[in-house]
Amino acid sequence: MVNMTTQDTEDAIARKRPTELSPGAVVAQSLDNEWVNAQLTKEMIEKGTSLRDVEKIRGKEARAEYFRSLLNTRQVVVNRVFFYNNRAVSCDLVEGGAARRAHQKLLGDGSLVPYLVNEHQPAERPPNMTVDEQAFTAWQETVEGMPASSRITCVRMSWEDQENRDATRNGLFNPFAGQVQRLTATDIPLLAAQVGVPPERTAQFGARLHELVGFSSDRRTRGELVSRRVLYDEFVSVPGLPASDVRYDRNKPFAGEVKQLLDLIYNVNLADALGMYPLTPSGGLRRIALQEWRDVRTAPSGVVTDPEQLLLFLRRQAFSTVQDRLTPSAVDTLTLEDIWTLRQSEPWHEYMRAFDALTADPAAFHDRVGRVFDRYVRLNSEIVRVAAGRRASRAKAGKWAPVIEVVVIVGGAVFSAITGDDTWGVVGDVGAVSAKAGGSVQLVLRNRREGRREQKFAREIAAVRFDSAREWEQFHSMVRRLPGYREQSGSRAATSSATVQDDIPEY
Incomplete structure (x- = not known):
């Protein structure tokens, strides 16, 4: 691995706020390492299979969406974790050679922009997270092996730490929790139909959403943050498994439908916070399911x-x-x-x-x-x-x-x-x-x-x-x-x- 001094690394980064990126910048939901389409999610729950088990099928679709986003937009903003925890992206880094060099070129010209939550460098290990170790090492080598003339464009809510903490809480965590809590204020039969719940199970689905909202509300009352991972563990996944081996729990009612809603909220919320367009994968749940006409929002357009x-x-x-x-x-x-x-x-x-x-x-x-x-x-x-x-x-x-x-x-x-x-x-x-x-x-x-x-x-x-x-x-x-x-x-x-x-x- 190439060793770089702190000053070398600092000089190799172009630090941007969201407003300084391309007006057409997008956040692609398919690059989320937890993304699975609705049909495959249902099959995984029925068969008890893990993300690793369906990697080949899921990876093909994610890879296609990854390439589409690069072909159809100037700039794609990627949560830095997805560079090494999503194999549709990391496979080029692990392969090395021409594939890694192409990735470095896309990083170097600002086509791919890592979004940093609280890190100052893209290759920092995020705290309290499980990573694909082989891919993370390849990511570090990719970043450290960038040509001397290249700078990686990275974006944070703010590059001043306290301001960034405040902006991230107010722009990401609080709106995410707020959107989750608004689920029971929606037209439940309409929402149930949109996520594919049979009419005869609408009442049970509504009750499950009330449990989800109540759990979220209790955490906020205690001053605890509401994150997708916390809600996954309670309502969707078998807890305690590494990211690559996540399984969706068939014993948790409506696990698949809740997952689709949480994924949609998570990804459009990040795009909104950064003032960008969210790209929903083909066949993915549309934003209309969130019934945002009740709270008319602004848009980057x-x-x-x-x-x-x-x-x-x-x-x-x-x-x-x-x-x-x-x-x-x-x-x-x-x-x-x-x-x-x-x-x-x-x-x-x-x-x-x-x-x-x-x-x-x-x-x-x-x-x-x-x-x-x-x-x-x-x-x-x-x-x-x-x-x-x-x-x-x-x-x-x-x-x-x-x-x-x-x-x-x-x-x-x-x-x-x-x-x-x-x-x-x-x-x-x-x-x-x-x-x-x-x-x-x-x-x-x-x-x-x-x-x-x-x-x-x-x-x-x-x-x-x-x-x-x-x-x-x-x-x-x-x-x-x-x-x-x-x-x-x-x-x-x-x-x-x-x-x-x-x-x-x-x-």
Whole structure:
């Protein structure tokens, strides 16, 4: 291992606060070393299997989401623990050679940004945490072996220790506990339906949430912090197991549903605290499940308050004919070196410029989304070219029907418009809607013939706020008049459609 002096390490770090990062920076939930999709969680509970047992299956999906986030955004903020406790990330560090060098390049240009809770250096061992020792050693070697000309961009809430402790408690721990405690203030039948609880078990699910909230409240009353790990041990996991061997306890009622909610709260809470976009994995629980329209929030993007302006997002868009009909059938069969190469290409830079222009002015959606679509298609062609150029490439190309999906969430209602490849349609799923309704506009770029690990992307591009029932009714009336609109009542599962001592304790 390369030995560096304290001064060497200090000089190798670019210290940033959240506001100093890229406006399009994201936090990817799939890089959470505890992330498991809902279906796999259910299977793990039924069979009593551990995270280690399902590592191959889970790792493929996490790896694909990892690569997608790097292909579709300028900057990905990663809780420093995930660099060595998530094998989808750490495998490149452990492998060494070209894979580790590619990781170092992404660290060196600020594409990957470690989020430090209370550490001053990214390679510090976090206190009171179990780590994958082989991967942690590889992470330390990666950091210490950075080229002399490179600096790793790291972010903390503040680089002044006391201010950081206060900001972390107030920006992470307290909001996390607060969101957990608000679960029983939600529409329980709606929430139950969204996480897949059968109607006949809704009452038991509501009672379990009351136990969760009561436990959280008791800890806060005693002045103890409420963390995801504490709640996991009580309501989800078999306690006392190392992170890599975690099992979800079949004897704990609704362990899977509670886990999905805690994971969603944990990851969007970190993104909110850092003022960034949360990336929810494809098929993951949507943020709408938290029913935040009851507490309208701000967003790093613009805020839409006019019903007519909001309607523009759902209207049919016209795109140029797509000539290239291929897409890599599995993004994770690329290498991290491929991802680095793609991020240096002109098609990638053009795609980023088009997306930046759109998110900077969501009101110009109709004029700018076509350029995003065009640049997305060009980037996909470059992905196919890079994959095909590798000797003995395993990244096979499949048929592609690229489409844009716009998802508008207002209160408890979800409207989804799909356009592209001669496809057009708008579907409304109307649930509970409050008089003061908040929500968001999400842009999804994907293959209509969807594969779970293909190149696709979803990101919130604007927040929504209606201040009266009249505005909601006006918007709903206009949407109903869109050609081809169809509506269904009730609620489908709220999963994506394509789609973070005297030291601070671990978040």
